[in-house]
Amino acid sequence: MAGHDTNFKDDSGLLSVVLGLVVVVAMSALPATIGWYQLFAG
Numbered sequence: 001m002a003g004h005d006t007n008f009k010d011d012s013g014l015l016s017v018v019l020g021l022v023v024v025v026a027m028s029a030l031p032a033t034i035g036w037y038q039l040f041a042g
Helices: 014-041
Strands: none
Touching: none
């Protein structure tokens, strides 16, 4: 991983919140993506 700082600490928890939001958005968008794919492919 380029530029990874082993001394970096996320004391605010912001990184965890952002990663959590990304996971939630990806999970909620996945069924819609599959539906659109099936609609157009199928």
